[in-house]
Amino acid sequence: MKNKINYLAIIVFYAIAILCRYLTNKAGILDGIGNEYLKSILTGIGPTLGAVAVFFIFKIKPTMSIKGNxxxxxFPILMYWVFPIILISGVAYFTKGTIPWMIVLSILIYGLLEEIGWRGFLYQQLKELPLFTNILIVATLWFLWHLNFELTSSNLLFYGILILGSWGIGKVTDATNSLIAVSAFHSLNNFFPNLDNTKILILxxxxxxxxIALVSRKRMQKNIG
Known part of the structure; x- marks a missing residue:
């Protein structure tokens, strides 16, 4: 039996997420922080704070975890976090002489903070709805959370990417139940804001x-079952 949707919890979650986003990205609340990595990470903390708040207030039990199933x-740490850090840093070292492991790590942590809210709470809370409706709602709220309301072609493209991403990350969510795994897929769009041939190859x-890891794991589970 599917759980009944708690719309009040969703409203509270989203209000907190939006408020935090406004404070961190528009109101300059993070201006006093000198560490740019920490500042970047904290801009994505709203969905996590919103999720934690509704889990506590409404006694909602989280269905996802760091480890997942x-x-x-x-394995999830090595595959979804260590692997991209080594790959991206290694390529950067051989092409530019830099090792940007802290940048990659901060992007992954940022993605984790977002995913605790979007997939860890909202996607799960809307499971009773048809899948496309769930995806569309999550993608729309996710898009609006960025507080960029200009009607430009780039924004429309970004909205389309979020719809596709919500579908894809939802598949990863259902397959792994792991916040580590979904944060990695989330971060694909953030690793390289500007693409070239090398970056496309890395992605x-x-x-x-x-x-391949997800498909292989699914087949192994099916054979065991």
Whole structure:
């Protein structure tokens, strides 16, 4: 039996997420923080605070975890966090002489903070709805949360990417139940704001490796079952 949708919890969650986003991105509340990595991470904290608040206020039990349905945390950490850090940093070292592991790590943490809210709470809370309706609502609220309301072609493209991303990350959510895994897929769009051939190749390698890992795991579970 599916759980009944708690619309009041969704409203409270989203109000907190939006308020935090406004304070961190528009009101300059983070201006006093000198560490740029920490500042960047904190701009995505709203969905996490909103989710934690409604979990506590409405006694909602989280259905996702860091480990998810993996036997232990080792594999998801190595595959979805360590692998992109090493790959992106390694390519950057050989092409530019830099090792941007802190940038990659901060992007992954930022993605985790968002996903605790979007997939860890909202997607789960809307499971009673038809899948497309769920995806459309999550993508729309996710888009509006960015507080960028200009009607430009780039924004429309971004909205389309969020719809596609909500579908894809939803698949990862259902397959792994792991916040580590979904945060990695979330971060694909943030690793490289501007693409070139090298960056496209890196993204293709990451996506291919992760999809193969998910498909292989599903087949193994099916054979065991």
């Amino acid at each position: 993996y036997k232990n945390l080792t 293709a390698l990451l996506l291919t490796a992760w999809i």
